[in-house]
Amino acid sequence: MERKKVQKDLKTRFRMIPEGRTVKVKVRNLSMIFGERPEEALQHLRDGLNKDEIFERTGQIVGVYNANFEVTEGEIFVLMGLSGSGKSTLLRCINRLFEPAAGDVLIDGENILDFTPQQLREVRRKKLGMVFQNFALFPHRTIIENVAYGLEVRGVSEEERLSKAAEVLKMVGLQEHADSLPSQLSGGMQQRVGLARGLASDPDILLMDEAFSALDPLIRREMQDELLDLQDKVNKTIIFVSHDLDEALHIGDRIALMKDGRIIQIGTGEDILNNPADEYVAKFVAGVNMAKILTAERVMNRPEPVVLDNSTPEAVLRRMIKYKKSFAFVTDKNKEFRAILTKEGVKEAIDSGKSLQEILVLETTIVPPETPVTELISLVAGCSHPLPVVDNQGTLVGIIGHVALLNALTPGVVENGAA
Incomplete structure (x- = not known):
């Protein structure tokens, strides 16, 4: 699977200061x-x-x-x-x-x-x-x-x-x-x-x-x-x-x-x-x-639903239905991000008898937590699914969709809770 990663912007203000620094x-x-x-x-x-x-x-x-x-x-x-x-x-x-x-x-x-x-x-x-x-x-x-x-x-x-x-x-x-x-x-x-x-x-x-x-x-x-x-x-x-x-x-x-x-x-x-x-x-x-100040880490939502890469397509579909989502985020047992699955793709896998591993092919852009909102706006606008936020260790830490981004830029206008 190919994943396109937005490079960390070292010019953003939100560079972390390690605890205990002299x-x-x-x-x-x-x-x-x-x-x-x-x-x-x-x-x-x-x-x-x-x-x-x-x-x-x-x-x-x-x-x-x-x-x-x-x-x-x-x-x-x-x-x-x-x-x-x-x-x-x-x-x-x-x-x-x-x-x-x-x-x-x-x-x-x-x-x-x-x-x-x-x-x-x-x-x-x-x-x-x-x-x-x-x-x-x-x-x-x-x-x-x-x-x-x-x-x-x-x-x-x-x-x-x-x-x-x-x-x-x-x-x-x-x-x-x-x-x-x-x-x-x-x-x-x-x-x-x-x-x-x-x-x-x-x-x-x-x-x-x-x-x-x-x-x-x-x-x-x-x-x-x-x-x-x-x-x-x-x-x-x-x-x-x-x-x-x-x-x-x-x-x-x-x-x-x-x-x-x-x-x-x-x-x-x-x-x-x-x-x-x-x-x-x-x-x-x-x-x-x-938009010049906020970063992905500050506007992201909790990723839901998350499924393991060894799940069956049937189990994944049940999770999607439970959370009323048309996407699922796949990680390994260490929470390392693997892919995004669509409901249509999972249903096709069930009908054709394919395993989950065989359908982990969806290309997606992943963004680091430090990515400025100014960069996120164009990325989210051009994407049909929420973007995964992945840290330097490859761990899935959040997701950002149209609603989450709009709510961050215009607080109170959009209801919270959506991606």
């Missing part, structure tokens, strides 16, 4: 105040005053207040919010470009706010990479020299740093432009150089501040996809700042939504869309196309 960055009770009297501003915050009231009374600017979150190894964690929400300020506190007024920033369990200047330099050189919005390339240096700059600062030999820079340039598809100047490259290519420079020193943690926001929409989307492709190869811990909800949903494993220096909600894109913490979050995410 915490790389932990932010505890972090606050950042711009001004000469941070304690006064912090006390006003504790008393319930908002950001604007504090500025009117004290002239102090609240950048971040009482931020708490953890980022695990290999996770893409997005700090998202409108202009002035504090997301970029929070990012700069993580590598102490800004000195927080209170709280802790732990990297691999060590509080870098207690570090000496020398210790901080070592962390920045070896563990933290930074990618900026404006590329920040040296115009008089070649592309390979720009990429190798961080290694040069660390005192790495010229031969070694150029070799590493060439390796990373190949990774981002710019090896042929190694000897060009930044002015000879497009905006998207320059941003890839910035990304390559951030990766060249092989940091554990990559901090990206509005890295793609200066790019045209099409190029921006390409860069988002490229980042996810790279992440599958290098598996870095990434903290990414964005004001764009679509971008956050596309690349983020989890999202922290900020407003007026505070984190309002943390969760997966689906968590935030389906369970907004307050009215602000609900308005922020209103109008999002759910």
Whole structure:
């Protein structure tokens, strides 16, 4: 039997984070105040005053207040919010470009706010990479020299740093432009150089501040996809700042939504869309196309009826009649998917005396649980039977039909329970 499988889309946001993964960055009770009297501003915050009231009374600017979150190894964690929400300020506190007024920033369990200047330099050189919005390339240096700059600062030999820079340039598809100047490259290519420079020193943690926001929409989307492709190869811990909800949903494993220096909600894109913490979050995410967010796993129904591949055609027909279905899903004893049977095919097998094994010939498309609904729409529309959802082990975990898909996209319009 031939089965056509939809390839797993690694660019979808719903990449699972394994349980027990190491915490790389932990932010505890972090606050950042711009001004000469941070304690006064912090006390006003504790008393319930908002950001604007504090500025009117004290002239102090609240950048971040009482931020708490953890980022695990290999996770893409997005700090998202409108202009002035504090997301970029929070990012700069993580590598102490800004000195927080209170709280802790732990990297691999060590509080870098207690570090000496020398210790901080070592962390920045070896563990933290930074990618900026404006590329920040040296115009008089070649592309390979720009990429190798961080290694040069660390005192790495010229031969070694150029070799590493060439390796990373190949990774981002710019090896042929190694000897060009930044002015000879497009905006998207320059941003890839910035990304390559951030990766060249092989940091554990990559901090990206509005890295793609200066790019045209099409190029921006390409860069988002490229980042996810790279992440599958290098598996870095990434903290990414964005004001764009679509971008956050596309690349983020989890999202922290900020407003007026505070984190309002943390969760997966689906968590935030389906369970907004307050009215602000609900308005922020209103109008999002759910088809971009939902996956097969989130909209599938239980497969019914399921029959074993050693069943008789008569037994299969009885199961179909019991469940009032015109299809049955066949698995082996280990629940590995084998085929879909139609009622007509089973009746023909009974009339001709054929066994079940002889009629397991129906071609069908199978989809992984991670398949985005945007892909499912065309697949389901062009299929006369529900699509089986099959995991990486070949196990049948669910089915998706016209009704299930429509109900997911327009909840409440279609009755639940159908495939």
